[in-house]
Amino acid sequence: MTDGRARTRRGLLDRRGVSETIGFVFVFALVTASVGVVYTTGIGGLEDARQDEQLTNAVRAFDVLDDNVGDLTREGAPSRATELKLSDATLGFGDPVSIEVQVNHTATDANATYSATTRPLVYSGAAGDVVYSAGATFRVDGGSAAMRAEPGLLVDDRRSMVPMLVTYPRSDSGGVGGSSTVLLVAYRQSQNLDGSFDTGPDAADEARVNVTVDSPRAAAWGRYFEDKGMTAIDGDATDGDVTYQFRTDHLLVSETVVEFDVKG
Template sequence: MADRGQSEAVGFATVFGIVLLTLTVVAAGGVAGLEDVRSHQQLSNTQRSFAVLADNADAVAAGAPSRATQMRLGGGTLAIGDTVEIAVSGTAVGNASRSFSHTETYEPLVYSLGDSQVGYSSGALVRAERDGAVLFREPAFVLTNETVLLPLLSTTHTDRTAVGGSSTLVRTVRTDRELVRANRSTYDVTVSVTSPRAAAWEDWLADRTATTCSRTGSTVTCTLRTQRLFVSVDHVAVSFG
């Protein structure tokens, strides 16, 4: 009887241990799943905030004196990202003396939450995750054999380089406008983007049917021939808080 009692006790302890372990594993998985859902929802909210920010930056570039955008951070960090460089050069077909080049270097705005990021870069919005990055808002660039239109929007930051918490206000003010080139003649044009998210830029630029693109490291270079050319730069100061 004692052996039987001991066997029942051992059996009960074993079953109880298995049940407890199962509940622990399920609970841990459930918490991780809830965290993933929460992070995904927060990134979606931030994407919407960035879309408003991009529209406001466009309005400032078009002549509005300033704009303020409420950004929901949800525990993430809004910061100045690694420098991005956009270079454009062109040579008039049949007249090599009519050539030009311009390089614009600016500071993108980047939101980070865990391994995910959402960034604003010269009108484009980029979402980056572990498995890659994609432009989910296109810049206002036109790249066709009829027209190349590059209205670059160059952002600089006037105070703090990063901010956290639940939300912050992002202010944008245009400080200068620069007309780089405007011609109605045939040009061979080269456009290069150097960015930490070069793969996302390459995917978007290569999808322009007029362009031929290649990527070396963090630089994407595209070439095309066009009949009209317009390049401008709007300089916009960005501040937090």
């Protein structure tokens, strides 16, 4: 009887040992899988954060570029240079963007049209793009563009101004890429007053000014025009262009031409 109880006890201990071993294997597998998931997710999240920070740094660099171009347009400087870290990105030029300004004064039957075409400067990274176009800076994430620096339109019922900044590449070689630091040099080629439109001191009403922008970032332009208090004539950006209107007594349209040279 004693031998039987001993054998039973040994059997119970053996089964308990097997159960504990199987339990340990299951727990170890679960911990290993959890660590793998956390590791994979964490690494992906860190990579996304790194790429987003690189795009944010590019936006800051374009803010400096905008200030330097401002020295050309407002201070009359002949040239300015801006350093830009690419960080596995490319720097080149996008498709042409056109801007047209149409002025009409019904009382005097006077009208005028001013237009310009520019080549946007484009930084393309893994997280998105940063675009400098017609004096405005855009951040583009997932196909959605947000204007980060404004082009400086002055909209007022008395005196208004539409500045047109035309940029183009010195050599259209397709841009540069990699992780090096490049030097972007902006040269002022010309600056003049395209036109001045005045309704006259005795005018009974203001002139109507329509501003049309044909751009892949037309929706962001439309939001900017709305923020300036302009009225949508064609606010549907799905076809690639928008037209907004404002009224004023006096309008100035200036044009500055700037050449960009990218030195890798």
